[in-house]
Amino acid sequence: MHEKSIELLNKAVADEMHAVHQYMYFHFHCDDQGYDLLAKMFKRTAVEEMMHVEKLAERILFLRGDVELVAAHEVSKIHDVSEMLKMAAQMENDSAKEYNEWANESAANADSVTKQVFESLVADEERHFDQFDVELENLKKFGDRYLALQSIERSKGRETRTTAD
Numbered sequence: 220m221h222e223k224s225i226e227l228l229n230k231a232v233a234d235e236m237h238a239v240h241q242y243m244y245f246h247f248h249c250d251d252q253g254y255d256l257l258a259k260m261f262k263r264t265a266v267e268e269m270m271h272v273e274k275l276a277e278r279i280l281f282l283r284g285d286v287e288l289v290a291a292h293e294v295s296k297i298h299d300v301s302e303m304l305k306m307a308a309q310m311e312n313d314s315a316k317e318y319n320e321w322a323n324e325s326a327a328n329a330d331s332v333t334k335q336v337f338e339s340l341v342a343d344e345e346r347h348f349d350q351f352d353v354e355l356e357n358l359k360k361f362g363d364r365y366l367a368l369q370s371i372e373r374s375k376g377r378e379t380r381t382t383a384d
Contacts, residue, residue, distance in 0.1 A: 221282040221283075221284070221328075221330060221333075223324070223325075223328050224278075224282055224325055224328060224330045224333045225279055225282050225284035227321045227324060227325065227333070227337075228275050228278055228279045228282075228284070228333065228336075229275075229279065229284070229286070229287045230291075230317075230321075231271075231275050231317075231318065231321065231337070231340070232272055232275045232276065232279070232286060232287060232288065233287070233289055233290060233291035234291050234314055234317070235268045235269075235271045235272045235275065236272060236288060236289065236290040236291070237290040237291040237292045237294075237310075238264075238265070238268040238310060238314070239265045239268045239269050239272070239290075240290055240294050241292075241294050241295065241306070241307070241310065242261045242262070242264050242265035242268065242307065243261070243262070243265045244294045244295075244296075245257075245261040245297070245303045245307065246258050246259075246261035246262040246265060248297075248298050248303075249261060249300065249303070252300075252366075252370070253369065253370035254300065254366055254369045254370065255369055256369050257300060257303075257304075257354065257369065260350060260354065261303075261307075264307075264347055264350070267343065267347070271340055271343065272288075274336060274339075274340075275336065278332070278333060278336050282333075300358065300366060301355065301358055304351050304354050304355040304358065305355060307347075307351040308348055308351040308352050308355060311344045311345070311347040311348035311351060312344075312348050314340070314344045315341050315344040315345050315348065318337040318338075318340045318341045318344060319337070319338075319341055321337045322334045322335075322337035322338045322341065325337060
């Protein structure tokens, strides 16, 4: 009865799993480069995407479906911060568009709860898009100085820990 909803929910799981993997990859590389603000943002977003997977899985199981935990895409090996932010913003924008479409499709299939799940995800994806877009604008506005400040802040933190010991 709810085959279409289960199919759409599993597509969303695949998208969210890809986002978790991609954002953790970005987190690792930003952390390695000393960009603490961006590293934390990518990690926090990955955790939120994991919570989306959980919400989607709960709905799939309620509908008596099986959760398919397969990422939609392989991780893109991007190390340039600007390119990371562009990709992340695009991923979030694409997800918001798809989830809007899938909310409408769920409504057309008389599944208002799945529609609500997708609508709640749209709000989160738009918020994620905005945070990546703001960071991309900061990077364009301030250039490498923006990234240098993050590295300097990390160095200050290390200096404080060293002198306090």
